[in-house]
Amino acid sequence: MSRPRQVRKSRPPTIIDVAARAGVSKSVVSRVMRGERSVSPSSRAAVASAAEQLGYRANAVARSLVQRRTYNVGVLVSDLHNIFFAEVLDGLYAAAAGKGYRALITTGNRDPAAEQLALEQLLELRADGVVLAGAGLGASAIAVVARSVPIALVGSDLRLPDVDVVVDDDFRGAALAVEHLVELGHRDIALIDGGKGAGAAERRAGYESAMKRARLAAFVRVEPGDFTEEGGYESARRLLRRGRRPTAIFASNDQSAVGALNAIQEADLEVPRDISLMGYDNTALAALRHISLTTIHQPRRQIGEMAMHAVLRRIERPGAKAQRHVLAPKLVVRATTGKPSRSVKR
Amino acid sequence: MSRPRQVRKSRPPTIIDVAARAGVSKSVVSRVMRGERSVSPSSRAAVASAAEQLGYRANAVARSLVQRRTYNVGVLVSDLHNIFFAEVLDGLYAAAAGKGYRALITTGNRDPAAEQLALEQLLELRADGVVLAGAGLGASAIAVVARSVPIALVGSDLRLPDVDVVVDDDFRGAALAVEHLVELGHRDIALIDGGKGAGAAERRAGYESAMKRARLAAFVRVEPGDFTEEGGYESARRLLRRGRRPTAIFASNDQSAVGALNAIQEADLEVPRDISLMGYDNTALAALRHISLTTIHQPRRQIGEMAMHAVLRRIERPGAKAQRHVLAPKLVVRATTGKPSRSVKR
DNA sequence: ATGAAAGCGCTAACAT
DNA sequence: ATGTTAGCGCTTTCAT
Numbered sequence: 181m182s183r184p185r186q187v188r189k190s191r192p193p194t195i196i197d198v199a200a201r202a203g204v205s206k207s208v209v210s211r212v213m214r215g216e217r218s219v220s221p222s223s224r225a226a227v228a229s230a231a232e233q234l235g236y237r238a239n240a241v242a243r244s245l246v247q248r249r250t251y252n253v254g255v256l257v258s259d260l261h262n263i264f265f266a267e268v269l270d271g272l273y274a275a276a277a278g279k280g281y282r283a284l285i286t287t288g289n290r291d292p293a294a295e296q297l298a299l300e301q302l303l304e305l306r307a308d309g310v311v312l313a314g315a316g317l318g319a320s321a322i323a324v325v326a327r328s329v330p331i332a333l334v335g336s337d338l339r340l341p342d343v344d345v346v347v348d349d350d351f352r353g354a355a356l357a358v359e360h361l362v363e364l365g366h367r368d369i370a371l372i373d374g375g376k377g378a379g380a381a382e383r384r385a386g387y388e389s390a391m392k393r394a395r396l397a398a399f400v401r402v403e404p405g406d407f408t409e410e411g412g413y414e415s416a417r418r419l420l421r422r423g424r425r426p427t428a429i430f431a432s433n434d435q436s437a438v439g440a441l442n443a444i445q446e447a448d449l450e451v452p453r454d455i456s457l458m459g460y461d462n463t464a465l466a467a468l469r470h471i472s473l474t475t476i477h478q479p480r481r482q483i484g485e486m487a488m489h490a491v492l493r494r495i496e497r498p499g500a501k502a503q504r505h506v507l508a509p510k511l512v513v514r515a516t517t518g519k520p521s522r523s524v525k526r
Numbered sequence: 527m528s529r530p531r532q533v534r535k536s537r538p539p540t541i542i543d544v545a546a547r548a549g550v551s552k553s554v555v556s557r558v559m560r561g562e563r564s565v566s567p568s569s570r571a572a573v574a575s576a577a578e579q580l581g582y583r584a585n586a587v588a589r590s591l592v593q594r595r596t597y598n599v600g601v602l603v604s605d606l607h608n609i610f611f612a613e614v615l616d617g618l619y620a621a622a623a624g625k626g627y628r629a630l631i632t633t634g635n636r637d638p639a640a641e642q643l644a645l646e647q648l649l650e651l652r653a654d655g656v657v658l659a660g661a662g663l664g665a666s667a668i669a670v671v672a673r674s675v676p677i678a679l680v681g682s683d684l685r686l687p688d689v690d691v692v693v694d695d696d697f698r699g700a701a702l703a704v705e706h707l708v709e710l711g712h713r714d715i716a717l718i719d720g721g722k723g724a725g726a727a728e729r730r731a732g733y734e735s736a737m738k739r740a741r742l743a744a745f746v747r748v749e750p751g752d753f754t755e756e757g758g759y760e761s762a763r764r765l766l767r768r769g770r771r772p773t774a775i776f777a778s779n780d781q782s783a784v785g786a787l788n789a790i791q792e793a794d795l796e797v798p799r800d801i802s803l804m805g806y807d808n809t810a811l812a813a814l815r816h817i818s819l820t821t822i823h824q825p826r827r828q829i830g831e832m833a834m835h836a837v838l839r840r841i842e843r844p845g846a847k848a849q850r851h852v853l854a855p856k857l858v859v860r861a862t863t864g865k866p867s868r869s870v871k872r
Numbered sequence: 873a874t875g876a877a878a879g880c881g882c883t884a885a886c887a888t
Numbered sequence: 889a890t891g892t893t894a895g896c897g898c899t900t901t902c903a904t
Contacts, residue, residue, distance in 0.1 A: 194880095194881055194882085195881065195882065196881080196882095206881090206882080207883085207884090210882070210883060210884090213882095214883085238881095238882085239880095239881055239882070241880090241881080241882090242880070242881035242882040242883085243881080243882055243883070244882095245880090245881080245882075245883095246881085246882050246883045246884080247882090247883070247884095
């Protein structure tokens, strides 16, 4: 009558417990759990009910050990604060789930040593593949790892053998921005640069190239910047102070565009009446009604899907060659761009 | 002479390979890998060099199977887009790493079914503990899982047995906001409500209570809202349209405060000269120089650390009781609050 | 200090 | 259709 209720925290039931309860061998249980059909309906029912009663949950650790694969794809994100990656992660997740894999996210928090460690951990966990999203790892470190597991890169355009890379076509995106402004009638279009930020160089090149193509080489002006709001503010102030004020500013990311917007307003100028402004990335910031920034959209979700598909493909076909996948950006017109004013040239 | 170079994708080396190469038994290798010291210096050196040469990496899967624990803590985040959680994740990570655990992030993308599945996966992976960050799972689902593994909740104030909960004191935070405004001399302080959003009810109660304490019960005005920018905009428009315009608006999150700011500017009012405005959460939005919103800061990183410590504690001391941890918010004064204008009462 | 052996929970031949 | 058996790569007694 006074037996102890049930040992607290008894181990979770195993396949053997289920087998015993269902009155079959553990093989049958295994078959049922994996949905094989060479099992009699009666056994199937018995196993199902036994598992249910016991609250049985398959042990993925044991399964992974014997199958020598985990169905886990590790995702190493450099920075969870960067809103850019959130949507990429959505794509990664969706693509993984759709193919029966799990995405396991880790981060190094912008610390290279921590990133290296996190990657190491993923490999110890025997992830079947790895996606590096904006990772700050060195090319050599990546190359080494790429020999033992399929890897895809997002947001860094390294060209390594056996490493898939998924990038937005920043060169083209910048050109889109310039073309939009030119169509509106702008000629004096300045760029707020992104320095060494991801994609900044391509955006600068795209800007310069598009300006030349529009026979506007004489108007090319690259103002140093650093992808931050503060940097954008300072850059814009410099641009506005100069003798010849541009009729349009193309900031190479939304963040710095917001800073620029601030400087423009401080100078008592109105956007887009007195000056047009563009950003890049189409972040949530740009969509604020408050700001409503014309910008360039990167297909973030699709980037994620692509990257996941790339590693899954090489997981399932070990021979397959890695590729470089380039996705097309899109122009998003909002309220900060318009025709240049005919105001007096100073 | 023409032997195939080396089989592509040969299996990763195991402890046995290392043992053979080092000329010792696999037990010795195991001991070295785990840093036990009952190993002769010579064996240790031999093993180290063999492992190095082979590129040996411990197999966490095998280890987890035999140890019956993974040193993994699963983190289920409802929404990676929500910037709030990014910093919470930092805290979770740091705390886990500090104690020799790994944090594995998954998400259900706001889809309850997907969340349930993701949680199930974490349990199949035999995570030693789980942190639910803003999860939309039902209390009963959580209660069931809580019987088999230590769980901590962040951002949802459910009171369940055997479930740790970490929350910001939203009641107190709202009171802080009101007190700040009252000190500046405001009396007519309206609230833009957060509807059914996380913490909205507590913030509303905190507002009401603080108003009463300041003998301002007559001025209590709760304008419906929904934590979105659009909602904040609409709420503010309604507040401004009414006969008696409040001298201060307290929006129950930053997002809706930004919407309100927009409405205020449209009404040709200046902040804080004509009207003061506060938000809640201290998101990146509030810090934009453009906006520079006075707001209430939640110790997000600390919330994450706390939650992780809570589950680690119960992982290591299976008997331990779960607790409710309440963290204190902080006032962050920026540029949107000031003394009320002495302008004519309408 | 080292080795031998058992076993973690499961899958995957192989029998029957 | 079902059961038996042999591992997966490691840790952990238990000897020595």
